[in-house]
Every structure is written in structure tokens, then in C-alpha cells.
Amino acid sequence: MYTHWVSSWKVYVLKSVVMFSLLLSHGLFAVAGMPDQSRQKELRHLLKHDCGSCHGMSLKGGLGPALTIEALAGKAKSYLLRTILDGRPGTPMPPWKGILSEAEATWLVGVLIEGKGSDER
Amino acid sequence: MLAFVVAVMAPLLLSACVVTPDVNDLGIVIERAKGSVLVVDIKQHKELARVGGLGDLSHASVVYSPDQRYAYVFGRDGGLTKIDMLRQGVVSRVLQAGNSIGGAISKDGRWVAASNYKPGGVRIFESETLKLVADIPATMANGSLSRVVGLVDAPGSRFIFTLFDGDEIWVADIRNPDKPRIRKFHNVGRQPYDALITPDGRYYIAGLFGEDGLALLDLDNLDNGVQRILAGYGKGERKLPVYKMPHLEGWAEAGNYLFVPAVGAHTVLVVDRSNWQEVARIPVHGQPVFVMASPDGRQVWVNFAYPRNDTVQVIDAETRKVVRELVPGKAVLHMAFQSQEKKIWISVRDEDRVDIYDTVSFQRLASIPADKPSGIFFTSRATKIGL
Structure with a gap:
């Protein structure tokens, strides 16, 4: 009885995980605060053109450092997230909280570390 | 034979019809995302040609030879391109x-x-x-x-x-x-x-x-x-x-006063050139990026950093007050005064447009389509020191 319960519970979890990832991968599941498709487009535009005014449109750097996949290799996601939200005091990097939500900044970090920051216009 | 005549003669006839523009009337608009520039006729408010292959122009500036014939474009990626303004093509380019x-x-x-x-x-x-x-x-x-x-x-x-x-x-x-x-x-x-x-x-x-x-x-x-x-x-x-570094290329010197952007404040500072003291601070719409005086020194036009960059304000140099506010559209990046006439060109990046305004009536006179336009540089810069 006990084992039966455990295994059916495991199956249930497994099924949920599969369902959840399917939903995620098809973009059907909105995680709390996660930018939707149209906001993602705006964020990509922001990254290319407005972040790009210091980091370069192709993110190869300018007054700000390069944000290419190579340049970000080995940097912790949490460090990148805090840099975006809080800025870097003593440098021209401003804090973006107030403009970007934590979920949006997290999404941008994901785009950057996958090296997809300069893909789209 | 007829085909030959058409093929050979047509370009000749066409080029014969084209009046060589006066270099004084020319300018360049940077298309930052495309890596191209538009050569424009300032008087006619129109594009003459697009010159491409200039690399990453996400930050770019232009200087002109003293005779205004050649433009030198400095791109973000280290590219330096010499453009012939009359033939509207690249003469040479180095990285x-x-x-x-x-x-x-x-x-x-x-x-x-x-x-x-x-x-x-x-x-x-x-x-x-x-x-x-x-x-x-x-x-x-x-x-x-x-x-x-x-x-x-x-x-x-x-x-x-x-x-x-x-x-x-x-x-x-x-x-x-x-x-x-x-x-x-x-x-x-x-x-x-x-x-x-x-x-x-x-x-x-x-x-x-x-x-x-x-x-x-x-x-x-x-x-x-x-x-x-x-x-x-x-x-x-x-x-x-x-959210965007101010530029000082266009710092305004209206009369004996310099109008300069404050950094980290929505303020334009006014400095008396005779003693370098601050004489006024003017509250404005956002973080000023370019603060530019009109050729007659009477107006000072200001654009702003993200996220308040859809707006332009006009300051009266004498009263030091904002007298006009325009909203050309998303991401106003640069401005350039048409020297002899009371007109200003304004690049509106996210609208893919350069707008031309009358600086007396503040009416929009014309628009030129441009792909993500940023800097606007007229050949009249050739005669100005530091530009």
C-alpha cells in the first residue's frame, strides 16, 4: 500500500514535470512576471539599442564592457542580475530597477548568457 | 544595336540630367543599425543616396574636409571611412x-x-x-x-x-x-x-x-x-x-553663456563665460543629452536620455526658460541646425524618421525615412572649429 502510494506519487510528479516543461518550451505557460512575447520583443530592442549605446549594438563593448557570450563566460547569473538591477556604483552603469522588473532582468540575463543578445533588431 | 544604345546611353543621359549638388547643401544621416549613411540634400529635404558597408555605426561621428567634399565617418568598430559627398560613394576605408x-x-x-x-x-x-x-x-x-x-x-x-x-x-x-x-x-x-x-x-x-x-x-x-x-x-x-551618457559636441554657447547638461539631474546649467560661474539652472524634462544653441544663439534645443527620450525642449536663451516642448516620437537621438535657415533636423530612431522642423513656428515641415537614424552631420561643420 505504502509503496504503491509512493510510486503513484512519483509518477504524478514526473507527469507534472513533463507537462510543465512542455508548457514552458511552447511558451504557453506564463511564469509569474515572466515577460510575454511582446514584452520580450521590447526588451530585445532595449538591449540592442539602449544598452547598446554603451555596450555596443553587437554587444562587443564601448564605454561599457562587452556582453558577448565569451565575455560573460564564468560570470554568475546572480551577479549579472544584480548588476542590471542595482547598477555598478563608481561606473556609468545605472540601476535598471524601476524600469525593469526582476523577472525581466532575469530573462535578459538568460538571453545574454545564451549569446542571443544581438540576434534581433 | 538599339539595346546597345539604350544600355550605353541611358546612364549617360541620366547622369547628364543630374545636377551636381552644391557641397554646402549636403549632409549625412547615420543609420546606426544598418551600418549605412544617407547623403542628404539639406535644402531640398531629401535623400540623395545611401552609402553602405560602414560596419558597426551604433556610435558614429563625422568630420568634413575644409572644402566640404569629403566626409570621414568614425564607427564604433574602429572603422574609418572616407566618403565622397559629390559622388556619394566610399573613397577609402580602414579598420x-x-x-x-x-x-x-x-x-x-x-x-x-x-x-x-x-x-x-x-x-x-x-x-x-x-x-x-x-x-x-x-x-x-x-x-x-x-x-x-x-x-x-x-x-x-x-x-x-x-x-x-x-x-x-x-x-x-x-x-x-x-x-x-x-x-x-x-x-x-x-x-x-x-x-x-x-x-x-x-x-x-x-x-x-x-x-x-x-x-x-x-x-x-x-x-x-x-x-x-x-x-x-x-x-x-x-x-x-x-541611462545615456550626455554628449558635449553640441554644447551651446549662446552669446556669452554656455548651456550645459547637468549629470544625474534633470537640469541644464548656464555658465557665464566671463567668470565661469553658474548663473542659472533650468529644470528640464529629463537627463539632457545634447544641449545645442541655434546659429543665432537665441534658442537652445535639448534632447533627453532613455526613458524620456521621445521629447525635445526649446529654451529661450535670454529668459532661460523652456518655451516649447515637442514630442517627435520614440528615441530622439540627435539634432542639427540648418545654418542659414531657421530649421532643425531631428532624428527619431524608433520611428525610422528624420523630422525637419521650423524653429519659429515649431511646425514639422518634412520627414525623411531613415533606418534607425542617429547622428546628423551637415557639411557646414567643416568651417567650425572643434567639429
């Missing part, structure tokens, strides 16, 4: 550095200099051939290279520039361009981010990002060293985040 911010041309038009982030320094080229004649690494006291900003040409065959990381201003005498003589000024203030030269060529002024104030150098009296002006202008006030 002179890894990452570049701007450039200048000597008064006699013989030398073009580029200021670079990577490798940090200034490189001087023969304008005719774009052949490298001098490399000036911006080596700081600790041995590393500084990013260089605020490069201008100055009277007396000099290029002047500023070390963002080194807090230094360097004056390079280029009478022997292959062996420039450098005079360095240290501790000019923290993180100088851009600079300008007054229209008479007398003073070089660098704006500071890392502290409130400006660094002033009297070019006729270098021995006096660098003087700090407007020190602590934001004292006691909380700094606002700056």
Missing part, C-alpha cells in the same frame, strides 16, 4: 582600431585623428590616403591604456583629448605629425566623459561623470593648468540614474 568613439580633422584638412577605446589612445592618419602617421597610446601612470574621449582639433596645429580612465587631458602638437609632442594634465577630475572647445578655439572644457563639475583648460595659457568650474553643482541632491 583602425577595435573600438572607437570619435574623431577630428586638423584645420588644414591634412590630418584626421581617431579616438579609441580599444586599444585606448589616438591614431592620426593622412586624410588623403588614410595612411597611419602616428599612434599615441593613452598610457596611464599604472601602465595600462585609458579609453579616450573628447577629441577635438584646436588652433596651433593641435589635437586635444581626454582620458576617461586616467582623469587626464592631453594636448598633442602635430606640427610634426609623425612625432607629436604631448603635454599632459593630470587629475583633471573623475571620469571625464566628453569635451568641447569654445567656438573661438580658446578654451577646452571636459565634462565630468564621476563628480560634479567641469575641467577647463585655457589653450592660450597652458601653464595655468586645468581649472575646475561648477564644482559640486549637484551638492546635497540625490543623483538620478543616467
Whole structure:
């Protein structure tokens, strides 16, 4: 009885995980605060053109450092997230909280570390 | 035979119909995302040609030969491209550095200099051939290279520039361009981010990002060293985040007053040139980026940093009040006055348009489609020192 319960519970979890990832991968599941498709487009535009005014449109750097996949290799996601939200005091990097939500900044970090920051216009 | 006649004659006939434009009436609009520029006819408010293949122009600037025939475009990726304004094509192009911010041309038009982030320094080229004649690494006291900003040409065959990381201003005498003589000024203030030269060529002024104030150098009296002006202008006030670095190329000198952007405040500061004291601060819509005086010195036009960059404000230079606000559209990046006429060109990046406004009626007169336009540079810059 006990084992039966455990295994059916495991199956249930497994099924949920599969369902959840399917939903995620098809973009059907909105995680709390996660930018939707149209906001993602705006964020990509922001990254290319407005972040790009210091980091370069192709993110190869300018007054700000390069944000290419190579340049970000080995940097912790949490460090990148805090840099975006809080800025870097003593440098021209401003804090973006107030403009970007934590979920949006997290999404941008994901785009950057996958090296997809300069893909789209 | 007929085909031959058409094929050969048609271009000839076409070109015969094209009136060669007057170089005085020409300008360039940077298309930052495409790596191209539009050559425009200023008087006719129209595009003449698109010249492409200029690399990464996400930050770009242009200087002109003294005869206004050639434009030198400095791109973000270190590209330096010489464009023939009459034939509207590339004459020559070099990739002179890894990452570049701007450039200048000597008064006699013989030398073009580029200021670079990577490798940090200034490189001087023969304008005719774009052949490298001098490399000036911006080596700081600790041995590393500084990013260089605020490069201008100055009277007396000099290029002047500023070390963002080194807090230094360097004056390079280029009478022997292959062996420039450098005079360095240290501790000019923290993180100088851009600079300008007054229209008479007398003073070089660098704006500071890392502290409130400006660094002033009297070019006729270098021995006096660098003087700090407007020190602590934001004292006691909380700094606002700056989402785009202001530019000083267009600092306004209306009459005897300089109108300058404050850094980290939604304010334009007014400085009396006779004693370098602040005489007014004008509250504006956002963080000012370009603060530009009209050719007659009566108006000062201001655009703003993200996220308040859809708006332009006009300040009356005499009363020092905002007298007009326009909303051209998302991401106004640059402005340029049409010298002889009361018109201003405004690039609106996210609307893919350059708008032309009447500066008296504030009516929009025309628009030119452009792909993500940024800088607007008219050939009249050729006759102005520091531009």
C-alpha cells in the first residue's frame, strides 16, 4: 500500500514535470512576471539599442564592457542580475530597477548568457 | 544595336540630367543599425543616396574636409571611412582600431585623428590616403591604456583629448605629425566623459561623470593648468540614474553663456563665460543629452536620455526658460541646425524618421525615412572649429 502510494506519487510528479516543461518550451505557460512575447520583443530592442549605446549594438563593448557570450563566460547569473538591477556604483552603469522588473532582468540575463543578445533588431 | 544604345546611353543621359549638388547643401544621416549613411540634400529635404558597408555605426561621428567634399565617418568598430559627398560613394576605408568613439580633422584638412577605446589612445592618419602617421597610446601612470574621449582639433596645429580612465587631458602638437609632442594634465577630475572647445578655439572644457563639475583648460595659457568650474553643482541632491551618457559636441554657447547638461539631474546649467560661474539652472524634462544653441544663439534645443527620450525642449536663451516642448516620437537621438535657415533636423530612431522642423513656428515641415537614424552631420561643420 505504502509503496504503491509512493510510486503513484512519483509518477504524478514526473507527469507534472513533463507537462510543465512542455508548457514552458511552447511558451504557453506564463511564469509569474515572466515577460510575454511582446514584452520580450521590447526588451530585445532595449538591449540592442539602449544598452547598446554603451555596450555596443553587437554587444562587443564601448564605454561599457562587452556582453558577448565569451565575455560573460564564468560570470554568475546572480551577479549579472544584480548588476542590471542595482547598477555598478563608481561606473556609468545605472540601476535598471524601476524600469525593469526582476523577472525581466532575469530573462535578459538568460538571453545574454545564451549569446542571443544581438540576434534581433 | 538599339539595346546597345539604350544600355550605353541611358546612364549617360541620366547622369547628364543630374545636377551636381552644391557641397554646402549636403549632409549625412547615420543609420546606426544598418551600418549605412544617407547623403542628404539639406535644402531640398531629401535623400540623395545611401552609402553602405560602414560596419558597426551604433556610435558614429563625422568630420568634413575644409572644402566640404569629403566626409570621414568614425564607427564604433574602429572603422574609418572616407566618403565622397559629390559622388556619394566610399573613397577609402580602414579598420583602425577595435573600438572607437570619435574623431577630428586638423584645420588644414591634412590630418584626421581617431579616438579609441580599444586599444585606448589616438591614431592620426593622412586624410588623403588614410595612411597611419602616428599612434599615441593613452598610457596611464599604472601602465595600462585609458579609453579616450573628447577629441577635438584646436588652433596651433593641435589635437586635444581626454582620458576617461586616467582623469587626464592631453594636448598633442602635430606640427610634426609623425612625432607629436604631448603635454599632459593630470587629475583633471573623475571620469571625464566628453569635451568641447569654445567656438573661438580658446578654451577646452571636459565634462565630468564621476563628480560634479567641469575641467577647463585655457589653450592660450597652458601653464595655468586645468581649472575646475561648477564644482559640486549637484551638492546635497540625490543623483538620478543616467541611462545615456550626455554628449558635449553640441554644447551651446549662446552669446556669452554656455548651456550645459547637468549629470544625474534633470537640469541644464548656464555658465557665464566671463567668470565661469553658474548663473542659472533650468529644470528640464529629463537627463539632457545634447544641449545645442541655434546659429543665432537665441534658442537652445535639448534632447533627453532613455526613458524620456521621445521629447525635445526649446529654451529661450535670454529668459532661460523652456518655451516649447515637442514630442517627435520614440528615441530622439540627435539634432542639427540648418545654418542659414531657421530649421532643425531631428532624428527619431524608433520611428525610422528624420523630422525637419521650423524653429519659429515649431511646425514639422518634412520627414525623411531613415533606418534607425542617429547622428546628423551637415557639411557646414567643416568651417567650425572643434567639429
